[in-house]
Amino acid sequence: MDHKIAAAVRHHKAILLVFIALTLTLAWQASKFTIDASADTLLTKDNQLYLKTRVTDSRFAPQEFLLVAYEPKNHDVLSQQSFDDIAALSAEFASIERVESVRSILNVPLIGLADGGLSAGAADQWTIENKNFSPAQLKETFADHPIFEDLVINREQTATAIQLLFKADPQLSEIEAEITKLQEKMLQGELTDSETQRLANLQTRAEPIEKRLTATRNREIDRIREIIKPYEKSANLYIGGAHALGYQLINIVKNDLVVFGSAIAIIICLLLLALFRRLRWVALTATCCVSSVVMTLGLFGALGFKATVISANFVALQLILTLAIVVHLIVQYRETCEKHREWTQKQLLSEALRKKFKPCLYAGITTSVGFASLLLTDIQPVIAFGWMMMIAMLVSITTSLLLFPALLSFLKREEKPTPHKFAKLLLNGFYRLANQHGKLVVLISVVLLGASAAGLFRLSVENSFINYFKESTQVHRELSFIDKQFGGTTALDITYSPAKPENTDLDFTAQQLQRLQLIQAALTDYQASGDTLSVVNFTELAKQINDGKPLTEYEINAVYWTLDKDLRESLLGSYYNQDEHQFRVSTRVQDTTEGLNRSDYIEQIRADMRALEIPEGEYQMTGLFMLYQNILQKLFRSQILSLGLVYVVLTLAFWVIFRSLRLALIGIVPNILTTIAVLGTMGWLGIALDLMTMTIASIAMGIAVDDTIHYMHRYREETSHTDALYRTHHSVGYALLYTTLIIVIGFSMLLFSDFVPSIQFGLLSGLAMSVALLADLTLLPVLLKKFLPGKAEAVENESGLAY
Template identity: 50%
Template sequence: MASKLAAGIISARWGILVFFIAALAWLGLHISQFRIDASADTLLVKDNKLYIQTQVADQTFAPQEFILLAYEPVSHDLFSRQTFDDIAALSAEIMKIDRVEAVTSIITVPLINDAGALTGDTDVASLSWEKQQYAPAQMKSMISGHPIFTDLLVNRQETATGIQIVFKDNPELAEIDKEITAIQAKVLDGESLSDADNKKIEALKAKADPIRQQLTAQRKAEIEQIEQITQSVSDRANTYLGGAYVVGQHLIDIIKSDLVNFGTAIAAVIVLLLALLYRSFKWVFFPLLSCAVSVFLTMGLFGLLDLRTTVISANFVALQLILTLAVMIHVIGSYREISRDNPAYSQRQRIIATLEDKLSPCFYATLTTSVGFGALIFSGLQPVVAFGWMMLASMLITMAVSLLLFPALLSFLPACKETKEYGFIKALLERLRGLSMRAPLAVSGFVLIVFAVMAAGITRLNVENSFINYFDKDTQIYKELAFIDREFGGSTALDVIITLDEQNASKELVLTADSVAQLQLAQAAIKAFDATGSVTSVVNFTELAKQLNGGKPLTEYELTSIYRLLDEKVVNQLVGAYFSAEDNAFRISTRIQDTTEGLNRQLFMTQLQSDLKATGLDDSQYELTNLFVLYQDILSRLFDSQIKTLGIVYAVLALVLFAIFRSLKVTLIALLPNILTTLGILGIIGWSGISLDIMTITIAAIAMGIAVDDTIHFLHSYLSGMKQGDGSADAGSRSAFGHSGLAILFTSTIIATGFSLFGFSDFLPSVYFGLLTALAMLLALFTDLSLLPALLNRFVGKKSSR
């Protein structure tokens, strides 16, 4: 069978070449459709209730899209004419940006210093610095400790001020989102979405997509414009940009950077290593050409299928290069060995013999790698699921390029004399072979003890993560996020939506005594946590009213009057509405300080829910929504996701290995080194104190999927050596180390080197992913050249007769 396939591939070489040229031309047309997506819903599971609740709350209370520009004077006081002039100049330039609706700052908001300003015919809007030109000392007295503006427009230390840039909504996109949320909201009532509902959602998303793409490009341009505008004050003040869309744009920039930089760097390393290992132009050029074709076809396919690259899949170019090359190295190793052993063979004979030898193990190796990626589909985390599908598609292309195109290209070359392998490498492999032959039980015992110690670290695994700490501390995004998180009341939004059942006797009242009392208790419970930053609700208006009234509380009617006045003039521009009359629902807008030392998000959520119940609220009266809740929901799924994906990998690989080798004993021996590798790398993650995140949870499954490739090649060579020899362990061991040992060493070295380059990324999950996957490859190499042969020599191969 293998002989016929091998001969068929060589005979059809022109057809294969034409096919790939046509595929390149066709899929090349779709590369322009290749997209990068850093939106929030790429991080969620389908029909996520918490996400839908957040969308419903956003539509109910209508907070607007905004960017916070923080201004920190370097050599002058915050409350000074220089600051006010700078803010005025910055605001005037920012207002020229087309989509900007309003610019709110300490010089534009009404500053009220007595209750009399809220009565009679006073024009509250005129009580701003812009209109009154208040003196710096007077500005400081009116803003210091302000119940609403503190943490929003000025930090508590009064060393920096914030300029809130509010953007106009896109009416068409807002309407589409409203329709999507209305359909998805059925899930909140316990209904399942019908096929018609899902089709409608997909149609609406397709309609919204070009608008979102245009909006993403527009936001990028706006951020660049704002950054350019802030240069005018760079000699006397530090400026920082914050906001969800700023972070999203930075993530897109990181994805693009990683795609280009690490794809290029790994290609360069591949060239260097191939030249060093094989010392031949053809073994550099043709593998690199095949890798380039593989990546080009994959990007075109992703564009055609609208599979979008997220933060998690940003490394697919590097993976594609490495995986395609790994298969070709085994083909190259076999070809070179056959060429040296049979110098009289023609090029056709050499390639057919190579394919006869490697077609089957390479096919099974790519199949098992696909199993590793396929397991990610069941993770329950949307970006990981999408990554799994993307890499499954990539593996199909890898298989086709390495087993069809690469041999077809080689068939056009003349048969040449191959260089010898490095003697010191062969000597090292021979020493390892001898050790596994002489003391298989001792080698096995040593390896098992080493990995048992490593695996003990699994008990220390945790999922506590800070989004800010995903970024290198020297990067602009880290500095901006950390500054705003520390100085402006947190960077991660948490909204508490409280629905009160009380009957309001007077429809004129917004704030009754009972509702204010309940909200004050709830807000006090929220503010009690160390990680709580800014907390704003209608309670802040009661505090302002009391402050303006000489410390005396106002009546319900007076509070309602003040709330309506200020809500219209100020608050909608700052943090959105706080009250929904239709639902009698109140919103407490909270921001969590992500940089809080020792923040345990799960404990925070559990304790907060307990404290809210202690204030007299039952489960049906409050909801926790927004980014903090969504992020915690992702973290809470990581352990289950890790167990599920690894369980699937172990089970499916066991079935595949059993189907390949038709022996339970061989299957178990093949699985053990790879299971130890995954447990070992998870243990190292635990011992190192690295938290699991949506990238590091993929390492174990991917590592096993890739590492088992070398196991299959080693086993195939070992069993073939036994069959062709006298059935002894010595014959099998010599065949495995001599025939596959070198290729395994080369592939592991190249894969580990390639992944280790991610250590230079500015995105720490990518750093951990790269370095830990590289380490996993080295652990797999260690087990494949120590434990695997030891177990095979002890339990499969027969003792040599002497």
């Protein structure tokens, strides 16, 4: 190994040229790397619930839409000024190429005011834009309207919504129809090899079309914001819809990367300068970090990886990984410089690499074990994140161990490392605490472990998109307003599939309608259930028009078929599928509901279905709400409940690395403490485990393992000395301390982000590094001194130098 290290130092020019070529080549590939915030990126394509949702959507064909809510500031929502504004907005929205139609309070059919009611031949003419209804008539009509309340006008009649319905892409619709057919077949069993290949080909064909469509949607959202701007003087306007949320989420993540990424980079550079007091260490560290991130982005682009809400922080994580290795190399190099003042630069570099190659490699392997725990889930983006971080780890190790010495080879040796009194003072304090107050350290650790374990029982598994954003942000205001005023944000569907009526003249029987009424009544009983629509709303409207008298099943069926075809499709097409004889009850869950426990909410609905004696085979629950809950539960099981297995694997890895079961068991203790402390703190602070925070256990594990490996490896080298503990603290301890200070202070900038998951990431990763540092500089030395002592640990040595 020594001759290979020496060869790497000798050929520093060739290594530098290779890295320049790789960085430039992969920088070009990095342009292919994208951030995707769509729901599909969070799901495996063979997920049963995902497949059922796709099939349900295809049968009831809900059209793509965006919502623009209009809340007048100083005039009534049913006034002429509001109508003029809505008409003008609708005309401008309709000019957008992909918009098929614009639905608003002006053009929805007010059948209750039509001559002849539901059987009116031209019911679509009975609209505000075609008839001169009085404000009193409109107020009465919209009050408790079975269909339009919370859909086009809120319950208080203070705001109205304009719905933009978009044309489907014919080519994409054709491909998706074929994909859905194959996915529906997957629900019955496995596909044949040819069908699997066909599905993969169809998805490959769909991808570039979807990419173009996403770009078009983003331009449309920008155009809509331009259109509504002049009207903001007289009204508050809010944009809602899944694609609008995804676009805003990506913009916020990108903005955080630029603004806070730059701020963190500046602070890291300043801290490196303050700690090492040489510009060379700032420049070399920055070069290695930039090169590793650029090459990793290029690899991800070439391999087709996409960043999702789960993997959005991978750049920050890779900075931690690369920075940690480089700081360890700097500290080792400076220590070697102090010991061998007569050596050449090549000799110093060779010795520093020889000392640090194994611990850096071991730290990389064991850190990868932490991230490999992400592979235990069956959620594709989480698996992808695991692979992404393992690739990032490999790139960080390679860059640090090859590029760093290659760059340093062009510089003169550092003549005299400048001691840092503050760092030395801290390490002396940690040393004395570990050396003289071992029992106190153990007691504090046990108390911390107990308090953190208690916090684990307070952890909740929740996912609220509204809570991802600070209340001061535009996206939070928009999501919150539409959620509260227009019946919720996250779709939940119950598809009811009763047996077809024996009487073929009937589409639906009285018994089936009664069952639907009971299902809908049970659903609307919950505070979290927002706007809920089904065939029941149609029967309620018919009842209102019929002077409050319910229609018989024959009358309902007769009215259904006498309706104008377009009107029938508009009112009922999304809630009744004649071919499959399926009924859809659609609700939008209100994300802002205080104290909402989403898991309990789903279980209570299932309990209601059992109470109504509706067999499980006759209904299914699908939609975005169900999909996200399904993901969360799987993440919880794979990430939290599998921690024990991961620690067993880590212990085995330590055993192999150090060839000692005793050392392996000692080494795993700080890592368990760090992970439980982070998760316990989340419990006590009320930070829920969601799509963004669920992976923090793996991150904490990866961070803690790195510190432990470096400390234990150096301690083993020093056990032949009389002051092994002191020598370890005052060598590798500096690298641990510097890395932690740089990352914790640098990442504290994320606390100023508008994106709450970024704030939580900065807080929790800083906490993980701080706890790992304290555990590895206090508890770990106590355990090592007890079970693997040096020759005479009580010796006080004050000759150490700050590196």
